[in-house]
Amino acid sequence: TAHYLFIVVVAVNSTLLTINAGDYIFYTDWMWTSFVVFSISQSTMLAVGAIYYMLFTGVPGTATYYATIMTIYTWVAKGAWFALGYPYDFIVVPVWIPSAMLLDLSYWATRRNKHAAIIIGGTLVGLSFPLFNMVNLLLVRDPLEVAFKYPRPTLPAYMTPIEPQVGKFYNSPVALGSGAGAVLTVPIAALGAKLNT
Secondary structure (H helix, E strand, C coil): CHHHHHHHHHHHHHHHHHHCCCCCCEECCCCCCCHHHHHHHHHHHHHHHHHHHHHHHCCCCHHHHHHHHHHHHHHHHHHHHHHCCCCHHHEECCCCHHHHHHHHHHHHHCCCCHHHHHHHHHHHHHHHHHHHHHHHHHCCCCHHHHHHHCCCCCCCHHHCCCCCCCCCHHHCHHHHHHHHHHHHHHHHHHHHHHHHC
């Protein structure tokens, strides 16, 4: 009983850790200006929490379960904003699950080698997470229209919606988010695993 209770505690606390690593929801009114920061914080915390939880259980698939918990949290938050009268597109639910599946796959394919999970899986998370989320954000109906029509009362001045630069890859949120996420995810995930042993 204590063993399963500890698993629940790890899952809940790791999820809260990820949620509090920056804003864990893409609000339409500033999602483009926050994409890079979100990608760095969330890809890092997804890898740290999922690897910690996965190595504790030793079961491939645990990272996907972990990402599913966070997805449920976020859909509940989306529903709360929708209940307050905001449009359905006002919140875009982040895509954690596919990146977590890549992490699980790397752990399974390397015969549960924790170092391979950290290096290979962490890199896959850092590279894929920003890409999946950028595709998700591109599906929003009209982010600028929604942003100016339904501003949040807590929107800080420096987060005023701006038209994103298009066609400049060196200034692309995808390039910055993917690069920074891939570079930072591996060492921080390694530190998390080191603390776990």
